[in-house]
Amino acid sequence: MNWAVLFEPQNLALFGHGIVTTLSLLFASLAVGGVMALVFALLLTGPWAPLRWVVGAYTYVIRGTPLLIQVYLIYYGLGQLEWIQARWDTVWPWTHFKEPFFCALLAFALNTAGYTAEMLAGAIRETSAGEIEAAQAFGMSRLQVMFRVVLPSALRRTLPAYSNEVVMMLQSTSLASAVPSMLDVTAAASRIYSDYYLPFEAYLAAAAIYLVASFCLIGLFKLAERHLLAYLAVRQS
């Protein structure tokens, strides 16, 4: 075992760079995916049947195929389409498809949106009928019931399941290392492995970083739950 190598300045910098990439990928994809998930969940529980089917099919495909293939489809696959090829040199949004970070971010956001949408839709469907009736009795419209009563409580009740999804997403960002020229924590470990031929030290360090990050995220969600779900907690009398 040769742990000293990990603490040489250039290798510390490598891991530092990796942590920044991993965390920015994680939070960016959670933000984009979260907004998409909210829209999808509203459509899944909404009154328009065709849209329900389309979004349902989307989540089914996303949840039934490996994330690695989704990343490959976006990073390698889209470049094959002539329609994109004609645009990605000049026309604005398409120029991003040449950037590895954007491709990974898009794949992760689309993926987490699929999982989170189903979670949120489940919570919306489980809202107790009495709450909705009470809101209707107050004369609230459909939209008002949704935004004033159903969503605030459904979003909170999704929190425990969502914390699992966030930790899973953190681990999924390690797939970014499958895209060449992306330097996340896993890729940093792989580079140290190939430079020094020290697999144990490199990958154990990466594992420790992920473990600490997971525990921090879980801790944050515990705090948030204590705050936002206090009314559901067991009463201490």
Next chain:
Amino acid sequence: MSAYVTAILQGAVLTVGVSLASLLVAIVLGLLGASAKLSGRRGWVALGTAYTTVIRGIPDLVLMLLIFYGGTIGLNNLLEWMGSEATVDINPFVAGVLTLGFIYGAYMTETFRGAILAIPHGQIEAAWAFGMGRTQTFLRITAPQMVRYALPGFTNNWLVLIKATALISLIGLQEMTYAAKQASAATRSPFVFFLFTAALFLVYTTVSLMALRRLGVRFSLGAKRGTL
């Protein structure tokens, strides 16, 4: 073109093989883990808890790289230390099966633990009163009823495991994701091949889901469901 499709389909057979082998390891580890956590002995409980907590905090890919690259060096160092001249290579199939089995064993531990706890304790006491031993109680009383309670969690874990097999392509196992990547590099039409592979995965997960649902019906015979 058709040669590549054949290669992907051959890879699909390997995907099925590697996922079933990993499942077997995961079930064994899950049962061991669940019995450790339920044993009530402090050491075993701590070991089981450490196993499930640590594994769930580390990405599959990192653990796989660790076992594949680290395991090879570790084994060779061990052989050298024992004075052997031989060198071994861990092949990707074994590394993949061990890693996925190890990871999903942790998830299965939690599923099985919950399922065992769901069986009324009186039944186990009754079995002991009949003079059954631990093994007999497990095989005749616990196991058949556990299936029903464990199935929803088991199904989830199995679907995640199937999708995780795609990662083994990154350490060089020539399963269908690997074949698809080769094909797209050679033909410059990655979209078609990756879409085809995604469709094969979708078929695999869908078929598993339907089969497990039927199994659920079979094992819930005679169980009363409360209606609201």
